Amino acid sequence: MTRLFNDPTEFADEMIDGFVAANHLQVRRVSGGVVRSTRSTPDSVAVVIGGGSGHYPAFGGLVGQGLAHGAAMGNLFASPSAGQVYSVATAANNGGGVLLSYGNYAGDVLHFTQAQEKLRNEGVDCRTVTVTDDIASASIAEKHKRRGIAGDLTVFKAAAAASEAGYSIDDVERVAILANERTRSIGVAFTGCTLPGADTPLFTVPEGRMAVGMGIHGEPGLRETDVPSADGLADLLVGELLAELPDGIGQADGQRVGVILNGLGSVKYEELFVVYKRVAALLEEAGLTVVDPEVGELVTSFDMAGVSLTLFWLDDELETFWRAPADTPAYRKGSVGAAEQMDEAEMHDSVATAAVVEPGSPESQAAAVTALAAIEAVLAVIEENADELGRIDAVAGDGDHGVGMQRGARAAAAAARDAQAKGAGVETLLVSAADAWADRAGGTSGALWGVMLRALAGEVGDTAAPTAESVSAGVTAARTGIQSFGKAEVGDKTMVDAIVPFTDTLAAEVATGKGLTAAWSTAADAATAAARETADLLPRMGRARPHAEKSLGTPDAGAHSFALIVQSIAVVLTAEKGETE
């Protein structure tokens, strides 16, 4: 379990600060993560990686000469926000285009894709290669749905070494795609980690049993077996990987493979070496030539007890890149050329800009005061319920909902206070809050709340006083936004189960001529009832949540927090307006 932390909501930030303090010769802090503190070749391709924190050395530990140029570092087990990815990519950009590469998880895809769009809109040639090495997470026919685990490293390293070799963005992308096609992993799990501040592990596997193919956040795997001997585990891992050769690879004598035997956190080096002894023998028996094996902790999940094996099927070009030197905080190999440190002057954080606020109309400024009061109420209810939200989310999810909502609401409130103090209208205030929420919370829920607040803001504007109709239209736009963003339907046991009845009720009440306060309260009650009903549903397919059946009887954390939020706003509206009808 994780024992050492201060405020759990600050854990990721403090971790990054400590990491940079210990490794300033290789990395420096920028908004959203870290980039190299050494100079890169001008006009070379920047390889920008990232993902949730809690997987060290992924992702910040892999930044440095010969490996990544920057890493967007999200909150614990939550994807970085689009703003973080954009910020890191902008700071890492050497003028030769940006390759984004990351493990294939829904939240990461959402945020990195948004960031890619923003970079492209600014004229940056940005490409993306998601890593899909985990053969247990989908069939070969659906390789694009596979998750990325320890095979991240082979793809990042091949792409980065190609960049160091002077390859163009087209060729770096080609190499990364090929590396991903040639990389296959499979993992096993014995126990899950316990996140900072949580009381219980993210997931459990019965004592003496092993979950084959389980993901690094506890995503469901293939099957459960008794814990085998070290040799037995090697047989299983090698057997699974040799049963699925990449296209165009014959298992010919002398075929070269890079190998990663990865410990997830508390399976220690000695055990890994005992397993590796047998892995090496089996690969030799299969006629394969092992190139530069890595046995250690390359992608962890805090102190999760688990192991994965990765095979990287090399050709001449990939072998050169796999063997190439690298010097990062957590991955060093061979001798890189002497690193030139950047000057202090170069180490600015290129995207840290203070927002300029255009004052709103007096009517809109007045509405902004109410909107700020509503956001303060939202923050209060989230603070009060954060532990409960985490607990509910841990039943079937990754347990980060409480912390994510807390970080998002705190940041949104701070931004809204600042905007209000500068005379913002309600649209500007809500947009500030939206961006701050998405940026600080990260993860899927952060993205969704950012989308919702922005959609609402667009309907209420900075000029006229908001009306029941404009607010209702804003809420409908918010619903449309998150449905197109997250692709969930009613009945999937997601936040959508609460927002749909809320929006429908609000619109219907407003249509009958009700005032905003009364209509909102009725709609909030509908949301609360609907959130409660999610307890009887099974989670949506494809959310890659473990032990879905265990969540029966527990409401969805996102639907529950949505209901809490709209109820807290109802209280503010009632108090402000004194409406009672």
Add this chain to the structure above:
Amino acid sequence: MTRLFNDPTEFADEMIDGFVAANHLQVRRVSGGVVRSTRSTPDSVAVVIGGGSGHYPAFGGLVGQGLAHGAAMGNLFASPSAGQVYSVATAANNGGGVLLSYGNYAGDVLHFTQAQEKLRNEGVDCRTVTVTDDIASASIAEKHKRRGIAGDLTVFKAAAAASEAGYSIDDVERVAILANERTRSIGVAFTGCTLPGADTPLFTVPEGRMAVGMGIHGEPGLRETDVPSADGLADLLVGELLAELPDGIGQADGQRVGVILNGLGSVKYEELFVVYKRVAALLEEAGLTVVDPEVGELVTSFDMAGVSLTLFWLDDELETFWRAPADTPAYRKGSVGAAEQMDEAEMHDSVATAAVVEPGSPESQAAAVTALAAIEAVLAVIEENADELGRIDAVAGDGDHGVGMQRGARAAAAAARDAQAKGAGVETLLVSAADAWADRAGGTSGALWGVMLRALAGEVGDTAAPTAESVSAGVTAARTGIQSFGKAEVGDKTMVDAIVPFTDTLAAEVATGKGLTAAWSTAADAATAAARETADLLPRMGRARPHAEKSLGTPDAGAHSFALIVQSIAVVLTAEKGETE
């Protein structure tokens, strides 16, 4: 807990094989451990380190350019045998003398000192610097009694960099002594590890509590507290270390310190970075300049949950050596010169020699058959009771007694069979068994059984048939040997509690004219009774065993195994001789 293993008694060997397979560019296997697979400068000082296995990267992971030349790798948590240390040192020797350096534990001191004597007898200029960095393990007045923990690394690295810089053995020794004087560490523990095949952890700390100053094998510490926040832990660790500055160090502004924040196994990188953030701030507040901090897993104890902080108080020379490049399997820094791999021909294991056996007299050969039968009986009784011995030992010790005795007895039996097949007399057979036992078992019990069997062998000879008198004299010599070796007295709850009454009874019975078989049986019963009585004793002071009081009610494992062994021999003697009086 350790889950992945095959035969627990083979764990350490399989681990070394897998380790070497994964890291052959840097290390190669020799008897007893590993040495560099790259060429070292001729006539440079060889820095040879070592200790029990289970602490990776200590010790094999620290062998390579810029760091150690060789590592003697003992069984799990058991010191390497003198034979292992000698073998590794001989293979590592470049002709410029050998510096032995290791953490200050009783078993290691015994074996490394024996090896040093053997090397010196062969004309090798051999020096020793034991590492004593753990400030919680004894007062400053008794610094020489302190244990070595993560500060091993600073001493090894300073000595090795001095060797790379062309320093003579005198100067390498001086640097190592200074580095040890300038290195201070303190650790905390939350839980202990569970060794391969064991059912229970080596030690436990109550949930929510932290043992301050506890050693890496669970040796007792200073006090127990609640688990603090990450900042609180940093305050504690830094505070303790700044309260004990090395001689000659003023805490002047700009004083330079190397820093190691070490995770013991399952306190993970993210937690370490959060703690390090505060450590760095505190050191800066104290006016200290941090040089090349290391935050990670440098000395582990399988998956023990614990943390230690090391400060290395630098002068110009030590700073140069701390900053110097290194390239080992687990520790890489800067850019070393291109490594020249050794040729296959150079990679011979210089001390692997087959024993030549001089045949004994017919009488002694006949006695050797009986001795072999006795050793086979010893092996059988150890195999049968190995789990029980491990369980008893874990109550107050490090739980390795069962595995150690098993490895020793198996090796002794194999060596004795070989000697007997070659016509050895009983002395030669017992000497072969003694050396094999000490070499394979390692640890303190391995050394003691080696000493006892050799002493016995010396009295019975290869010529005459052994008599009751000569056997009794041999047993008395064995007792004298282990008492002078281990310095234990009756009542210390050690093996001595059983061997003393055994020897006294045997001598008394033989003096009354009893035959060997009858005398031995009576003596064995005395040993059994005495071993049973150790259950009421507290362990000897200074054995550094945790939770000594917990061992009340449990016999000493060494005394218990001694009694089992002499009883099993009594059965053989009775069967062979048919004596019954």
